[in-house]
Amino acid sequence: MHANLANCFCVLNAALLSITGLASIGGSYQVLAEEGASGHYQPGSLCSRINKIPPSKSVNIFVDLNEYEGKTDAGLTVPVAGLAVADVNVNDQSYSLNVFWNPGVELKGGWQYAMAISLPYRSIDVSASPTKLDSGSRQSDKDSGVGDIMITPLILSYPISEYWQSELHFNIYSPTGSFDVGKLANVGKNYWTFSPVAWLQYIEPVTGQEFTLSGGIDWNTKNDDTDYQTGTQLYVDSTVIQYVPLLWGFTGIGLSGYWYQQISDDSGSGAVEGGFRGKSVGLGPVVSYQSKWSGRRVRAELKWINELEVANRPDGDFISLKFSTQF
Template sequence: MKRASGVNTQRGLCCAGLSLLAGLSAAVQATEGGGSTYPMGVENYMSGAMPPPGLYAQFYVGHYEADSLRDNGGHKVPVDFRVQANSIAPRLIWVTHSQVLGGSLAFHTIVPLVDLKVNLNGQSQRKQGLGDIIFGPALGYHLSDKLHIIAAVDFLAPTGDYDKHDLTNIGRNYWAVQPVLALSYVDPTGLNIDAKTMYDINFKNNDTDYRSGQELHVDYAVGWGFGQGWVVGVGGYAYQQTTNDKQFGDTIEDNKGRAFAIGPSVKYTSNKGWFLTAKWEQETDVRNRAQGDAYWMKLTVPF
């Protein structure tokens, strides 16, 4: 039996779910609430280049804001809507000395801290706290001095606060598994290309008996190295939901999410081993999701 879409709208940021439980049009929901476990577009330059063995700390700082919801045709939904989300997500990376299948074995975990505020049709709610934690193993390959690849499997744990009756949530309330393949072409005085491709396999939210569809997305960056540690270019993400959602065993059709984002991106690499990336991305061609702007910074520091 096929079923019409539900009544949520959502945009994920730093593994934080943003549930908008209001009586919106059935055409604006993609995945449960229109959001994702992964923060789309968070990665930038060097996403596929595994560093040498050792411990590394990364810090992701993000800001997302939107005041538009898009339906299945890309049209703006006539509601009074605004979301603002800020996040700081520390990440610990351990690159071991072990080799597996010819690649360097590494492990990582990301622990996001989220400040989320939603306004919808005169209602408002704000939540702060721990979002959904990401962890997993990875294998890094250095095919040449410029071309690098990382293959990984990430696990997304439902550690963020969630209540199905709330206007907004900073957790998704379900597990997800995410195969990852990331590529980096690095030239300090030439072309730089990065693409991190991910496929989300979402499990069921037992509180709502809802299982979000599977999702394919790519974080990308393309730039030019000018020497002295600087790379300047563009970056963003492409997103497409690939399978339908299900609730109470019924399929929900015509609600798959889609989006594309692009904006300026820059990287600076210090001669002391740390590097910083930053970008601003605007979302466009959005279907069944919120549409807005995101600002990201990522600092990587070796111990």
């Protein structure tokens, strides 16, 4: 068992070091955000047992309902779809149907293969003030519809031991959501994002303890409509939960947090604010539930993340509610 632990920690360590090393080519670690002050990654959304692939041949379906509400610091100029605005308030609601498929294929060395797809519907409401260089009153805008679909063609999982599990995900965000230059609110980003993520999870069923750690990086293509190249982003999510037998299953309570840093500058003629690197750190409580209904495994999770430190991004709160079942 110790040998398996050491081998897998080496795999995860190598994956995370490779991610960090490749990303650092794009720029140095300085706290200077993306176009619209947000990217495809929703801070604090990844580290959940529900996001884990099924352990055997099966299909896992989960619904993710989340809402983010925040505002930028007074005086911060934000580039949004070809506009330059300030004092931005945003309310972003997303409803996603997620399907994970494990075909039961075991690869050499004990690795398992799976794939996934996430189909989001977004409703976004944005208000902002023109910059001092412009004239006019405060503006508001709304948009709703299918957002940018996330495809995960490759998920690899490896059981380190009885209690430890590792995973590697490769996510691709496609620009399927609508985007119009000159609008404050758009449900799509109008660029592709390629996002490898490494996972490590510990589950102790006897004592009811659960620990999840994930680290990832987002590489983005250019938004050709605004000639804006969003920089590379690095992030780490973590969740700790203690379960007890309750409500015909197991109910857990714990903490979830994240660290996010943009590590290369924005560029292109649309990047009127220069590098505009974003940074944020958040922490909050999480409540989880798991049981079996009619022989099917079901899970639910409620999470609230409060942003504690923010630079060049809105400062606010993220609420997530997830339900999953296995077929």
